[in-house]
Every structure is written in C-alpha cells, then in structure tokens.
Amino acid sequence: xxxxxxxxxxxxxxxxxxxxxxxxxxxxxxxxxxxxxxxxxxxxxxxxxxxxxxxxxxxxxxxxxxxxxxxxxxxxxxxxxxxxxxxxxxxxxxxxxxxxxxxxxxxxxxx
Amino acid sequence: xxxxxxxxxxxxxxxxxxxxxxxxxxxxxxxxxxxxxxxxxxxxxxxxxxxxxxxxxxxxxxxxxxxxxxxxxxxxxxxxxxxxxxxxxxxxxxxxxxxxxxxxxxx
Numbered sequence: 001x002x003x004x005x006x007x008x009x010x011x012x013x014x015x016x017x018x019x020x021x022x023x024x025x026x027x028x029x030x031x032x033x034x035x036x037x038x039x040x041x042x043x044x045x046x047x048x049x050x051x052x053x054x055x056x057x058x059x060x061x062x063x064x065x066x067x068x069x070x071x072x073x074x075x076x077x078x079x080x081x082x083x084x085x086x087x088x089x090x091x092x093x094x095x096x097x098x099x100x101x102x103x104x105x106x107x108x109x110x111x
Numbered sequence: 112x113x114x115x116x117x118x119x120x121x122x123x124x125x126x127x128x129x130x131x132x133x134x135x136x137x138x139x140x141x142x143x144x145x146x147x148x149x150x151x152x153x154x155x156x157x158x159x160x161x162x163x164x165x166x167x168x169x170x171x172x173x174x175x176x177x178x179x180x181x182x183x184x185x186x187x188x189x190x191x192x193x194x195x196x197x198x199x200x201x202x203x204x205x206x207x208x209x210x211x212x213x214x215x216x217x218x
Contacts, residue, residue: 033205033206035206035208037152041210042115042197042199042208042209042210042211043154043197043199043206043208044208045205045206045207045208048204048205055204056203056204056205058205088152090152090154092154092206098159099144099156099159100144100156100206101156102146102153102154102155102156104151104152104153105152105153105154107152
C-alpha cells in the first residue's frame, strides 16, 4: 500500500505564471483535500474533492482550481501567481470523510 | 478570534519531561485531529478523536466535547519528539488548523 505522494517537491515560478501541482492518493482513498501553509502558519483549507466533484472550498480566489481524476489522484492549479502564493502546498487523502493522510507537500516559491 | 486556539505556541523541555499541549475550538465539530510536522514540511497524523481518549505509545490524546477542548500529552519526552504539533478540527467538508505548537526537547 503506497502512501500519499506529491510532485514536484519544490518549484520556483515567476509572478503571473501558472502552476500545476499533483497529488496521488493513498490506495483505496476517494477524497482529496488541498491545503496551503505559509511560512510559520498553520495550513489553510483550499478545497476538497470527493469522487471527482468539488465538495467544499475555503476562502481562496477562483484562480485556485482543482481536479480529481477517476483514479482519485488530483491536481491543484494556480493561475496568475502572486508573491503571496509562495507556500507549502499539502494534499491529504481519505476514504470518504475519515482520517486524512498527508503527503509530503510541494514547496512553491514565487519570485 | 481563530476558530482553533493552541497553547503554548512554543515549548521547550528536558528529555524525560511530561509534555501537555492544549487545543480549544469554538464551534461543534465532527472530529479533532492531532498532527505532527517535522522541519521540511511532512505531516503525520497522530490521532483522530471524536470522544474520550486515545493512546499510542508515549502519546495520549484526550477530548472534552462539552468544553470544546483537547489535550495532547507526551510522556517521557525525547529529542526526537521535537516538531510542530498541530491541532485541527474537522467539519463535514474541511479541516481547520491551529497555528501549531513548536516543541523542542533537549537531551
């Protein structure tokens, strides 16, 4: 049984660019949640996908969008990157709405 | 006011000490999570609680639903316990996280 994996590990982008982050769920899990963690802060909920549908969204602008695939892996897309988007992006998978298992995160730096 | 409050923010201890980290929340929840985050970012789920108490090795987590309060205890602390401990409360569609407690255990 593989755990939650995320790619890439680190990423540097320029302001205004677009980025796609990827998350592979733990085997058997059908729910993926994405979180943004700024330096020194606790994670903030971005959105959750359940069986390929968005199932809840935090206070993030529409330029943060997501997708969940039939194999329950997921992507987080961020358009028109801003400097404040620099953060650690975490995904977590779960079966239905039970305990979440976190990936190692993708550290995004926007310059 | 944050929905999830943790205390203390920072904690230092000598190896072997008993550690307590507290978490309070403001509205009813379906469950509460205790998470551990090491430098570099990886988060490990320690406990998920909806009532009572859970124990895993030297870690004990308790929750009082009526008082909207949870505690994480570490017995016989060890330098490898040094990490940020995060409390997160669960609603049907999301987790709300506290800002974390940074624990340093010195030999």
